[in-house]
Amino acid sequence: MKLQEMVVFTVMLVAASEGQKTFLKAVVGGNVTLPDPLPEDGFLLRESTNLAQVLETKLRIIREPYKNRILWDQSSGLFTITDLQRSDSGLYKIDSVKGKVFVVSYNLTVFDSVAPPAVQRLNSSSDGCWLLCSVN
Template sequence: MESTVRIIFLLVVMRLSATEEVKKKLPGSVGGNITLPDPVLEFGFLFYGGRNIAMVNEGKLKILEEIYTNRLHWDRNTGLFTLADLQRNDSGIYTIDSKTGKSLSTSYKLTVYDSVAPPTVKNLSSEICSLLCSVDKETTLLWFKDEEILNQSSSALSLPLTVQQQDFSSSYRCVAANPAETKTVTVNVKAICGGNDTNSSDYPAQRNYIILFAVFSIVSALVVIVVALIIKQKYLTENKRTNGQAQGPVGTEEEVEYSDIRVCGNRQEEDLPDSSTTIGHSGLTTVYDKLEVHRMISESVENT
């Protein structure tokens, strides 16, 4: 009896040792699915880390651990197990024992990685085309020109690339990858670096011409504004001077010219010309008054 137990024990140890030698690596991403490629058609078991988590008997699946309920599926037609909604703690060794007469079971080493986010690309310089590909978490980054790898890093948050003007027409893409998945962004270098209508020979000259034209436009506008202000100021000064001459000095009395009085007989009652008429001198006004004898005598007495 003891010899029989020893033989069985040795067979189990040999079986487990052989299983360790045939492990296959399977990568998966958080939130994704993984299908184990070895089938169980009618009867067999699925182990995780040495624990029996599911079995197939008479074409029906029975899940033995609750955490795999609604996550572990078995396809009756293909006989394959699929584990859905992967989490980081699902990483480990899965063993399939199909009970098909094989002396060895098949084991798989599953590694679950964080999902890869799509990379972003921006231009770092206005002088040259200096592209930077970035991701949120460290991962493998690669720059491709057509099908050629130009630059790569196995663990990085960003990866730079400088593109020459003559290469703008080539196809560029940045790839973020881990063993489970890849995300790619295709880069339109002409759009990102502003080289749509220029070529490598005349781009600097055209750029300088644009700068000179902008400076010339600004200076011309300033000159026009200054000239307009000078003309306006001169016009206001001339207008003010003209108005001042037309109105005459403020607060001065008009010049009055007096004439000698000559009395000829008794002609005071004669009609006198209108006082508004002007005699002799342009710009002078002649004022007439009636001379009365009693007024003249009174004024003479007062003066004496």
Template structure:
């Protein structure tokens, strides 16, 4: 009978272990994470079923040297904190309390890269619209454009995300958000600075500006060529007129010369 009870207890433990909920935790590389279940008397913390540290009558003992000065225990709260997180710290951590409040809890920790604050640049401005581009350097980020509290556009794992703002919406509030599952960074956009002033000042897109510059250069070249042609023509006419006047003067001189009589 005792053997049967042990077998039943063993199966109950196995079933409870199989159905144990693993809670998710998210951390940022370089940051800290505190596991929310305290151990005050006797217990262990393990990573992937390998003990990292233990607690015995309030005495904290490190078992894995890789976590020296990295894993800390607060004697007042009984909480474990992992500091200076790295991507390699991701994994399943288990807290096992053996005395007092007895429990076993597992956490799946995922460490992410820090989120970069997005940058917003003006791509082009016309009289009735403005195109803005929100961008980051790392692709493991979700970009979102907000108008007031409404999501207008979003893209996962993208380096940039454009948005067209129409003139009738220039008075609305816009912001671009870069996020991952662990954190987010937001940049608010001043539409007056980015769009309206440029539009009122007759701002143009880079392609339009290049067109105007090229047109100006061509017109300058044409003007110089025409001016050179006119100068050359005037000089030629002046030179021809001078030659005509000289020839006429020489002819009058020959006519006015006295004839010599031979005796």
């Protein structure tokens, strides 16, 4: 195999192992569970910053703002980020470095929660009633 063919093959292999980007939505104060499991050693990254590492079935949180907010379930292999804030919106990646090697990307958008609607009765009769619902 020529050097050019090997380079093209390597690039195609890397591109194939990096899965599709999944779009996730969550609400401020809520939680989000990333849908792809990391069954063995690997990393959870935000943009290119390493947030957490799983090594020999133990989770190590690397970035201080995520201490007590990133969970990893050893039996399912799923990551959960808790107590979400608007500033948590962004691109996250799971990078597996052992077993089935893969990289999966997630674009997380965290929204403010919607206030409950205000309901006001405008008119009522034996035939029915008229309500006005509004939200700021």
